Amino acid sequence: MPQISLSRRLRRTPFSEGVEAAGVKGYTVYNRMLLPTVFESVEADYRHLKTHVQVWDVSCERQVELRGPDAAKLMQMLTPRDLRGMLPGQCFYVPIVDETGGMLNDPVAVKLSDDRWWISIADSDLLLWVKGIANGYRLDVLVDEPDVSPLAVQGPKADELMARVFGNRVRDIRFFKFDMFEFEGRDLAVARSGYSKQGGFEIYVEGSEIGMPLWNVLFKAGEDLQVRAGCPNLIERIEGGLLSYGNDMTDDNTPHECGLGKFCNTHTAIGCIGRDALLRVTKEGPVQQIRPLAIEGEPVPPCDRPWSVFAGGKRVGQVTSAAWSPDFETNVSIGMVRLSHWDAGTEVEVETPDGMRRAIVQKRFWI
Amino acid sequence: MPQISLSRRLRRTPFSEGVEAAGVKGYTVYNRMLLPTVFESVEADYRHLKTHVQVWDVSCERQVELRGPDAAKLMQMLTPRDLRGMLPGQCFYVPIVDETGGMLNDPVAVKLSDDRWWISIADSDLLLWVKGIANGYRLDVLVDEPDVSPLAVQGPKADELMARVFGNRVRDIRFFKFDMFEFEGRDLAVARSGYSKQGGFEIYVEGSEIGMPLWNVLFKAGEDLQVRAGCPNLIERIEGGLLSYGNDMTDDNTPHECGLGKFCNTHTAIGCIGRDALLRVTKEGPVQQIRPLAIEGEPVPPCDRPWSVFAGGKRVGQVTSAAWSPDFETNVSIGMVRLSHWDAGTEVEVETPDGMRRAIVQKRFWI
Numbered sequence: 001m002p003q004i005s006l007s008r009r010l011r012r013t014p015f016s017e018g019v020e021a022a023g024v025k026g027y028t029v030y031n032r033m034l035l036p037t038v039f040e041s042v043e044a045d046y047r048h049l050k051t052h053v054q055v056w057d058v059s060c061e062r063q064v065e066l067r068g069p070d071a072a073k074l075m076q077m078l079t080p081r082d083l084r085g086m087l088p089g090q091c092f093y094v095p096i097v098d099e100t101g102g103m104l105n106d107p108v109a110v111k112l113s114d115d116r117w118w119i120s121i122a123d124s125d126l127l128l129w130v131k132g133i134a135n136g137y138r139l140d141v142l143v144d145e146p147d148v149s150p151l152a153v154q155g156p157k158a159d160e161l162m163a164r165v166f167g168n169r170v171r172d173i174r175f176f177k178f179d180m181f182e183f184e185g186r187d188l189a190v191a192r193s194g195y196s197k198q199g200g201f202e203i204y205v206e207g208s209e210i211g212m213p214l215w216n217v218l219f220k221a222g223e224d225l226q227v228r229a230g231c232p233n234l235i236e237r238i239e240g241g242l243l244s245y246g247n248d249m250t251d252d253n254t255p256h257e258c259g260l261g262k263f264c265n266t267h268t269a270i271g272c273i274g275r276d277a278l279l280r281v282t283k284e285g286p287v288q289q290i291r292p293l294a295i296e297g298e299p300v301p302p303c304d305r306p307w308s309v310f311a312g313g314k315r316v317g318q319v320t321s322a323a324w325s326p327d328f329e330t331n332v333s334i335g336m337v338r339l340s341h342w343d344a345g346t347e348v349e350v351e352t353p354d355g356m357r358r359a360i361v362q363k364r365f366w367i
Numbered sequence: 368m369p370q371i372s373l374s375r376r377l378r379r380t381p382f383s384e385g386v387e388a389a390g391v392k393g394y395t396v397y398n399r400m401l402l403p404t405v406f407e408s409v410e411a412d413y414r415h416l417k418t419h420v421q422v423w424d425v426s427c428e429r430q431v432e433l434r435g436p437d438a439a440k441l442m443q444m445l446t447p448r449d450l451r452g453m454l455p456g457q458c459f460y461v462p463i464v465d466e467t468g469g470m471l472n473d474p475v476a477v478k479l480s481d482d483r484w485w486i487s488i489a490d491s492d493l494l495l496w497v498k499g500i501a502n503g504y505r506l507d508v509l510v511d512e513p514d515v516s517p518l519a520v521q522g523p524k525a526d527e528l529m530a531r532v533f534g535n536r537v538r539d540i541r542f543f544k545f546d547m548f549e550f551e552g553r554d555l556a557v558a559r560s561g562y563s564k565q566g567g568f569e570i571y572v573e574g575s576e577i578g579m580p581l582w583n584v585l586f587k588a589g590e591d592l593q594v595r596a597g598c599p600n601l602i603e604r605i606e607g608g609l610l611s612y613g614n615d616m617t618d619d620n621t622p623h624e625c626g627l628g629k630f631c632n633t634h635t636a637i638g639c640i641g642r643d644a645l646l647r648v649t650k651e652g653p654v655q656q657i658r659p660l661a662i663e664g665e666p667v668p669p670c671d672r673p674w675s676v677f678a679g680g681k682r683v684g685q686v687t688s689a690a691w692s693p694d695f696e697t698n699v700s701i702g703m704v705r706l707s708h709w710d711a712g713t714e715v716e717v718e719t720p721d722g723m724r725r726a727i728v729q730k731r732f733w734i
């Protein structure tokens with residue numbers, strides 16, 4: 001496997017020192033920033049994540065900050081999800097679409113106040129789209145990337161660890177809500193969210209200089225909980241059906257194809273740039289959609305390019321994420337499958353680098 | 368050194384198969400695409416590049432295509448360089464700036480015709496900025512990323528190799544001009560350009576399916592020229608003063624700070640979005656600027672974060688790219704230095720991971 005060549009362009013994070021000391025073995029690059037992918041091994045990290053608690057450097061979930069009188073208006077222009085009912089303290093998963101209805105990102109919007117929002121982004125320079133729109137429509141809003149780096153605490157013991165550091169009030173945070181907590185004299189937003197299905201929190205660390213102090217406090221407080229450095233786990237996120245922008249969807253796809261139709265209030269999201277383009281797909285439905293597929297046989301190699309899905313000799317889709325699941329004893333995978341073959345139980349063939357494999361479309365993800 | 372974890376999100380290229388067969392040892396990620404960084408070793412690759420000819424997979428220089436009646440107008444909105452005199456068949460190095468004059472990218476603009484342009488980008492999703500501006504200003508233009516992947520042929524024997532494949536007419540292409548050449552029934556733009564100072568060409572390979580056929584033809588034709596797979600070489604590009612967006616400059620910097628003031632026709636580039644913001648810096652000049660610095664002593668480690676530059680105990684700049692140069696027997700580097708200390712011959716100190724090093728501001732880059 002080739003090495004990664006480090007340079008300033010692949011940005012370090014406020015937690016890189018801790019990540020390195022914990023023996024990170026692999027990286028990917030996400031928003032031009034280093035994102036760890038493996039510490040002990042992907043399988044050992046998976047087992048630990050499901051049993052204990054991990055601290056993840058997800059600084060690469062950069063924030064796009066909207067500030068000013070037109071912030072809410074701009075936020076609604078970006079997404080077909082109706083944001084009128086959203087209150088400060090809430091986080092909304094929001095598809096972001098261009099004027100053709102193509103997905104530009106699938107971030108979490110964090111409403112700090114009516115005129116201040118963060119968009120916690122997946123892997124694309126959404127900042128540039130938002131700045132371009134704000135400029136072109138002459139909106140009264142400042143758009144910038146603040147010095148905010150999310151640190152995730154994930155796993156079954158996440159509540160216990162977080163309570164030890166921030167007090168028992170963290171236990172009261174409800175899913176996709178956030179509240180403010182003090183650390184070293186700063187007020188930090190702490191949300192119950194994260195890119196795993198094991199439960200946990202994301203701390204929006206504002207100010208790089210408190211990154212390592214917070215990291216160290218978490219590790220010290222969690223020693224007897226067997227806290228470890230971790231990262232989004234390939235196996236666990238596929239089992240849980242957590243999509244990855246750039247892997248499972250691109251700007252070629254509508255939100256409906258990604259199974260995100262429930263986040264598209266096309267009739268009421270007035271002002272959304274992609275609204276017109278999505279009206280028809282909202283009415284008719286998409287012709288292909290994200291599906292879980294169980295790929296039979298031995299563990300598959302890493303999915304570093306789309307694997308075609310066939311049925312009766314015809315191409316009916318592609319698989320874009322796949323891994324062997326120790327818990328479900330099959331290869332779990334995420335694919336985009338055509339309407340004709342997306343029903344649960346449908347048998348298809350997946351063209352892996354190791355040859356054709358039998359696969360079954362699943363009714364739901366594994367968790 | 369950690370490994371890179373491959374996934375579909377880190378896009379492969381039409382030439383990846385050839386790159387792998389040639390034994391690539393390291394990658395970086397550039398525009399969410401794999402860019403090789405080393406084959407034999409950075410020093411061996413450097414020596415070979417300066418002696419023979421190399422074929423580089425620089426597919427990651429993605430194109431932003433502008434097509435339609437407002438294409439030229441949009442192009443001028445993006446850059447402070449006056450494009451009125453630019454003819455089809457020309458390539459212009461163009462700083463791209465936002466409304467504050469901050470650099471969003473430093474691409475090469477390729478004028479195919481009055482209403483069709485390619486922007487051959489450095490590492491940022493410039494597509495999203497351009498799409499946002501086109502949408503916001505309601506311009507009559509299509510903006511997209513076409514299936515075009517540049518393949519560079521670089522080195523002293525580049526003319527000979529290219530002439531064998533495309534005919535002697537390639538020798539007539541002048542610097543930063545392009546002409547059309549036929550390959551397997553396709554017309555491909557071939558420019559005399561590239562990210563080295565050794566001379567050579569960039570082939571804009573339109574249509575992924577002809578990628579490996581072209582790769583193979585080049586390698587077969589160049590056997591006796593000792594053609595090899597290569598990549599932008601860290602040492603050679605620093606010696607030559609070729610800047611790297613994300614390393615040596617970011618959106619914090621104006622073009623003037625990057626030494627690109629000569630490409631800013633602030634008084635005549637009417638329509639440029641960042642023009643107003645740049646008028647003052649054009650008149651007064653920047654307070655810091657890119658400079659070559661020779662760092663004394665042993666070879667420095669990789670520069671994966673800014674190294675502060677000090678003089679008399681005060682921070683006066685930073686180094687962002689550095690490497691040991693076998694030919695110049697010093698550490699060549701690129702830094703951003705404050706006006707007070709940017710004169711050639713000024714002695715400063717650079718804070719490297721190995722400790723403070725004496726460094727001298729150079730009059731010019733080494734080549």
